[in-house]
Amino acid sequence: MLNVLYAGRPEGWAAYRPALETAFAEEGLEVALSRDHPPAEVDYIVHAPNGPLRDFTPFVRARAVLSLWAGVESIVDEPSLRIPLTRMIDEGLSEGMVEWVAGHVLRHHLGMDRHILGQDGIWRGQEVPPLARDRQVAVLGLGALGRAVAQALAALRFRVSGWSRTPHRIDGLDTAHGPEGLAEVLARAEILVLLLPATSATANLLDADRLALLPRGAVVLNPGRGSLIDEAALLAALDRGQVGHATLDVFRTEPLPPGHPFWAHPKVTVTPHIAAATRPASAARVIARNVRRDRDGLPLLYLVNRAQGY
Amino acid sequence: MLNVLYAGRPEGWAAYRPALETAFAEEGLEVALSRDHPPAEVDYIVHAPNGPLRDFTPFVRARAVLSLWAGVESIVDEPSLRIPLTRMIDEGLSEGMVEWVAGHVLRHHLGMDRHILGQDGIWRGQEVPPLARDRQVAVLGLGALGRAVAQALAALRFRVSGWSRTPHRIDGLDTAHGPEGLAEVLARAEILVLLLPATSATANLLDADRLALLPRGAVVLNPGRGSLIDEAALLAALDRGQVGHATLDVFRTEPLPPGHPFWAHPKVTVTPHIAAATRPASAARVIARNVRRDRDGLPLLYLVNRAQGY
Helix, strand or coil: CEEEEEECCHHHHHHHHHHHHHHHHHCCCCEEEECCCCHHHCCEEEECCCCCCCCCCCCCCCCEEEECCCCCCCCCCCCCCCCCEECCCCHHHHHHHHHHHHHHHHHHHHCCHHHHCCCCCCCCCCCCCCCHHHCEEEEECCCHHHHHHHHHHHHCCCEEEEEECCCCCCCCCEEEEHHHHHHHHHHCCCEEEECCCCCCCCCCCECHHHHHHCCCCEEEEECCCHHHECHHHHHHHHHCCCEEEEEECCCCCCCCCCCCHHHHCCCEEECCCCCCCCCHHHHHHHHHHHHHHHHCCCCCCCECCCCCCC | CEEEEEECCHHHHHHHHHHHHHHHHHCCCCEEEECCCCHHHCCEEEECCCCCCCCCCCCCCCCEEEECCCCCCCCCCCCCCCCCEECCCCHHHHHHHHHHHHHHHHHHHHCCHHHHCCCCCCCCCCCCCCCHHHCEEEEECCCHHHHHHHHHHHHCCCEEEEEECCCCCCCCCEEEEHHHHHHHHHHCCCEEEECCCCCCCCCCCECHHHHHHCCCCEEEEECCCHHHECHHHHHHHHHCCCEEEEEECCCCCCCCCCCCHHHHCCCEEECCCCCCCCCHHHHHHHHHHHHHHHHCCCCCCCECCCCCCC
């Protein structure tokens, strides 16, 4: 029996307790999971910087600290932490992003909203949409998330173009780069997915000029960063029909204030920054796998190099 | 230059004209497409039984009749038809089905409706759903469409169970068969997809007893056949929360009458029999490929055996 201490955010306990118990059982581990084991009896510590634990001194028997966060900068220099520290590499993050984007691309591709919003006894919307293979989707940003999204859309047979500032070659994808490549990609994007990082170079990337390059009625999906979009320009493009719909998950201010015009606009769907979130179930699997590996004498995955800081 | 006559449904001309012109160009064919070439100058006839053409006698130069329909029973015995006849095998049919099912599975998986219907300034629904890999989807019916759907859902990482009356083995899928297999599959189906054929054995397959086997709050998708569902039992299961939502594309009577309780039920989404439809773009590609093959001296695809009748 291993004693595992949950030292994550207290509000996370309700979700993490069953997720961790399931994951430990799936790894064949007998674990007593608790938020208040006596420190001297703890074998592993599940940790988050917004949890209650700072001083690791009393945990004399603990073999490792397993962080629920990818960023460990707030703990890596803690002098009382003298046992191995692992960080969270959650495969669920990119899977969740793929699911949000694939779902909303298919929603707009199929024109689902007219059915979801139009249950009034009228047998409408029989004009079938084109097949995915006849639908152009563009993904701006080809980092880990952009690439995973572009490949999943291509697997659904959409015609996918990918764009990034610098050249990337990706199997099965039509890619472009630089300002000229961007203009070409935008000109054929019936559905546009923004997955660029927030930098000074990408701020307001989707401005009035670039919105004007899209085919009339194009759909904009933003699960990336709020700063990528010039909000006034997007609202103007929606009002004149240049953009057909915008489904937005990220905003300059979050939660999006109740008075923001995005809420009231009939062609905007707001989702509350859910496209990429660490899932308790997948994070718990990463933790459980590492406990099992350590019990079996295997090296820990995602071990933090304390000198490097990550 | 080849003269191609469009003898399909007149209402289809607006969609088929550009689709056929694009498809002929993509095959490198120079084609004059029209609804009223002089019969003696026609090279190929694009035909549908609900179009204007019955008597093929005047088309003395025509090389083939290319049907837009899969079923050619109304034309196969026409005595004036003495040139080869091909039927439509539209790959788009199964692709369209995959897109409708994948889209609605993701819609329910992600809980999209609360965002689509709830744009009221409240930053709600931040509880992220489980990942697809933690979501059980069951597909009943493992014919060509059911198999394509199940494989696409598995590629999106859903946990997919497939069921059919007789045993089927499908790579990467957990399959079951027979009455006991059905009970097992239903018991874990968070999202249930009906893709069985309409037969006397499948009529009312989803009745009160089988609905009671589903996990509470399960979602039912029916893009298969209207007769598969006991409608009164489904409405009762929706009312008591046993079924969380039903998204239905097929009905015993179509169009679904305006007074049918499905229209008014807040947990039902009706779509107007659009999940599997022949698309002009993909049907046009089948036609154009056959014209090009014939020009190149290759055998026609999907040639009808007149003795067999299909």
